[in-house]
Amino acid sequence: DVKVTQSSRYLVKRTGEKVFLECVQDMDHENMFWYRQDPGLGLRLIYFSYDVKMKEKGDIPEGYSVSREKKERFSLILESASTNQTSMYLCASSLGPPDSGNTIYFGEGSWLTVV
Amino acid sequence: GQNIDQPTEMTATEGAIVQINCTYQTSGFNGLFWYQQHAGEAPTFLSYNVLDGLEEKGRFSSFLSRSKGYSYLLLKELQMKDSASYLCAVRDGNYQLIWGAGTKLIIKP
Numbered sequence: 001d002v003k004v005t006q007s008s009r010y011l012v013k014r015t016g017e018k019v020f021l022e023c024v025q026d027m028d029h030e031n032m033f034w035y036r037q038d039p040g041l042g043l044r045l046i047y048f049s050y051d052v053k054m055k056e057k058g059d060i061p062e063g064y065s066v067s068r069e070k071k072e073r074f075s076l077i078l079e080s081a082s083t084n085q086t087s088m089y090l091c092a093s094s095l096g097p098p099d100s101g102n103t104i105y106f107g108e109g110s111w112l113t114v115v
Numbered sequence: 116g117q118n119i120d121q122p123t124e125m126t127a128t129e130g131a132i133v134q135i136n137c138t139y140q141t142s143g144f145n146g147l148f149w150y151q152q153h154a155g156e157a158p159t160f161l162s163y164n165v166l167d168g169l170e171e172k173g174r175f176s177s178f179l180s181r182s183k184g185y186s187y188l189l190l191k192e193l194q195m196k197d198s199a200s201y202l203c204a205v206r207d208g209n210y211q212l213i214w215g216a217g218t219k220l221i222i223k224p
Contacts, residue, residue, distance in 0.1 A: 042214030
């Protein structure tokens with residue numbers, strides 16, 4: 001079974017703090033994604049990566065950055081957390097290129113509260 | 116703009132059948148996914164449709180009509196554990212996934 005593991009399930013951070021959300025997948029997937037999920041909205045893509053050291057902006061990259069130094073690990077960074085970044089963050093991975101029906105597998109999610 | 120529409124919430128009775136609809140307007144189409152998400156958990160894959168017609172997988176079936184920009188997820192013999200949110204997502208012409216807000220399904224005894 002594919003496993004996507006997010007290091008922190010619940011975090012509370014102060015405004016202005018730097019926040020790291022870590023994600024690891026164990027199935028050698030090329031593609032990794034970071035989404036945020038808010039009530040009443042669909043999943044919104046923050047950043048994605050199709051290869052090591054490669055990153056592409058998604059729909060809402062402002063206020064975020066990412067790092068992919070190893071194939072299995074994709075980190076989301078909030079340089080200076082703000083209250084509007086309070087949300088659930090979902091990491092995901094998939095095998096193969098985007099022009100295929102490859103299933104996306106999600107981690108359990110990280111609930112971030114910024115106070 | 117691109118848009119995915121699903122009902123916000125539906126209620127059904129244990130043992131019954133429920134149909135969750137999804138309509139989409141996207142720039143191009145390269146497949147439609149349905150995911151199930153229990154409260155506080157990760158979304159899990161249910162089905163993938165890229166051609167018109169019905170795909171059956173046990174108690175769950177998914178239908179697609181590309182000409183109408185329409186899909187539905189059909190759940191039969193409902194069980195209490197089917198209480199969850201059901202997410203519809205469309206892969207657009209650039210192979211980017213566009214997600215609906217999800218339909219919260221409540222199952223009553």
